[in-house]
Amino acid sequence: MKYALMTAAEIHRFGIERILPHVRKEGIEVEVVNVDFDRDPQIIGRLEGRPALVLVRTAMYPDKGKIDALTTQRFLEWAAQRQALPLFASVGLACMKYPDRTDVADEEVMGQPIRNGGFAVAYQGLVSLAPRHS
DSSP: OOOOBOOHHHHHHHHHHHHHHHHHHTTEEEEEEOOOTTOSOSEEEEETTEEEEEEEEEEETTOOOOOOHHHHHHHHHHHHHTTOEEEEEEEEEEEEEOTTSOBOOOHHHHTSOBTTOEEEEEOOOOEEOOOOOO
16 A cells, blocks of 8 residues: 655654654743754754754654754854854654554554654654863
8 A cells, every 4th residue: 555755844844843842841942943944943942041943853764863064063153153052853753653543563664754644753852062161
């Protein structure tokens, strides 16, 4: 049976939407959410009164979202200019149910972004990208 798949932009939006409640529980007062696939950061807010910027990257099973060195460097510079906390949220999605709500048992299918499927979300919290000073 063939199911429609989400686009990369839909996966991106889905990951952001799924972690927003968790980000709020971590203390971020969310002011702006940007789901545009080509723009960073995805979440702008405040943490303990200080500006906070959150990059979100989402990937399908068995991977989790990651950022490359160039993106990290640009983001750190951008955050420093704004005196903001640079944070990263890595999201992994695994398709666990087909749209008809039957269970996915095949590991290969778990890595497919099946539109209207049921997903498990792997998210372990915000990670600070701020440089450490000795």
